[in-house]
Structures are given as C-alpha cells and as structure tokens.
Amino acid sequence: MEYRSILNSDVKVSNICLGTMTFGSSPHGVVTYQCPSQSDEDKAHSILNRFAELGGNYIDTADRYSFGNAESILGKWLGKQSREKFVIASKVGLPSDPNHPLEAGLSRRRITECIDRSLERLRTNYLDIYQMHLWSKETPIEESLLAMNDLVRCGKVKSIGSSNLCGWQLQKIVDVCHFMGLSKLATLQQQYNLLCRHSELEVFPVCEKEGISILPWSPLKGGYLTGKFKRGANVSSDGSRVGFVARNESRALESTPAWSKMSGNDSYWKLIDLMRNIAENHDKTIAQVAIRWLLQKDVTSVVIGATSVSQLESNVGAATGWALTESEMSELNEESTITVAYPYKRLL
C-alpha cells in the first residue's frame, strides 16, 4: 500500500482503509447486520491480520456497526497489537441501541457517554479520529463541536471528522470551528463511487478549499461494482449483501440499492461493460478498477469492506503499482457522469 497524509497533519495513513461494518451481526438495525456474509470474530481477525501484513494501518469503525459488536471484535484484536502503529477511527451519532430512545444523536451528553463506551470496546485510551456520523437535526452544531473539541483537549481523541454532509452543512462546521477557535475538522467520510458522485458538486470543493481529507466509503456500491452479478440473473439465493438485499427489498440501502432497481438499469450495465474492458487491459478486476478510479481522484484513503481474506487481498491490489490512463479516467468519468438541474448545472 501507499501512505498519504491526513491533510495538514503528520498522520500518514494507508491509501486503503479497512472498514468494519461487516464485522459481527445483530438482529436489529440496517439489513447488512443480518447478512450471511457478515464476519464472525475469527474471520474478522483473519481479515485484520492480513490487512496489517499488507501494510494497512488505517481502520474505520462506528458504535453503530452491529450495535457495538464490530468495535468489540476490533478491540479484541487491537488489544494484541502495538496500538501506536494503527490509526483508529470511530463514529457517533446514529442510533446505537434500537430499544433506547436516548441512544441517538449528537448532544453533548451523548458524545461524552459514547466516547467512553467506544474506547472500552476498542480496548484503547484514545481514538485517532472521532467522526460525527451524520448531521443532527436536533442538536445545534455548536454544542456538538464544543463537546468534540473537549474530547480533543482531554486527549481521548486526536482529531475530529464528520460524515454524510451536504455542502452548506460542511461549510457551517468549518466556520463554527474557525470562529469559536475549536479543533478543525480533519476528515470527511462520504459515499463516493462510480455510481454516486454528487458530492463532487458542492461538498468536495469545500474539502479542497478548507484542507479536509476526503475518505470515500462504499467504493464498490455494496458489491454492485465488482462485476460478479450478471445482467438478467436471479441473485436472490446469493449469500452476498446484494443477494440479501434482493430478498429484503423494502430494507435496501442508499449504498446497496435493491436488485430490481439496478438489474434493469442500462447505464449501470454499460458502466460495468466499460469497467470490464479496462480491467482486462490491465489484467485487473472490475473491483480494482472501481477502487483505483477513486485513488486517482483527490482522496486520502478509500474505506473498503471485505467479507473474506481473498476479497481483501484482491481489493488491496488496487492500491499501488499500476494506474488507469488519462483516457481511461475520462471514459469512466464520462460513463458515470451525473445529471443535475439548475443551479448545480453551473458547477459542472
């Protein structure tokens, strides 16, 4: 892997970050936590071991993933490593206990409680990056940012990040931090892939202007950008997340849409055909092309998900030693282009 700096810092992270949303399971919550391809502790630890062997030093989790189980599984592994060799990021803000109305949001009360529980599960006394998982409609952003800043001041958190924002929200966070003299936002985790590019319009220009590291999540659109699904196929008995969502369509996710929505979508299949041609030119896989396209954009580290060691090894093959040509990048940009209306049209 290669290493890139979190902007305006000396913290160097592998250009592939291992996401842990697929660790553990839970009967509650979003559909992915019940997917048969979720990793139990042994499999998750094999994936983590291999990631570290391959040079990975950046791991992403959240209190939300499998309702704390993902953090606990990661913590059991982390407890046996040299903590200082890894950059560990977690998140707060999404509901983390389906039976508890207070277990959601970004109030001072919640942030100060959740950090301690995350640290305990992760068996560490600090997080490198603590991220607000989303924008809270209820808590004023000033309250959340003051609480996050206090965590930096007392050493529980080295830097703060955010996720899933639109342009005005990100700029507001930047401005509040600036005018209140708080710790700057270091990172933004955003869904970004060849099927989801709207953040390029307003959000990423803020990142560029303000020196915020972009961390794309769901680079393979939950599996849709791997080429493993065929046009006209019946995927509903598949053990994959896409297959699982096909059986539970009403609970499809923004990041893993329903099969019925994708299977008849001509532009999706045209994109896959193009990716297959490009992959063959380089003797690479379609998934590697998807991740490589992101790495050649202005991003710091791509947050991947893998449900087996072989998926991990294959995806890490996007990290270094080859590149898409300028004309391949242009073809991919063209085929994945987004249509937008006024006034956003003027931004393209």
Ligand SMILES: NC(=O)c1ccc[n+]([C@@H]2O[C@H](COP(=O)([O-])OP(=O)(O)OC[C@H]3O[C@@H](n4cnc5c(N)ncnc54)[C@H](OP(=O)(O)O)[C@@H]3O)[C@@H](O)[C@H]2O)c1
């Ligand atoms: N900030 C946020 O709100 C947010 C939201 C979502 C995710 N994230 C972060 O981003 C990470 C990655 O998200 P994601 O899991 O949705 O990423 P993704 O890369 O879009 O999808 C990963 C899934 O695709 C399949 N896959 C991966 N590599 C493959 C390969 N080489 N060949 C065939 N199939 C392959 C696997 O599922 P199957 O084996 O089941 O097919 C895997 O679980 C998460 O773990 C989390 O850390 C953050």
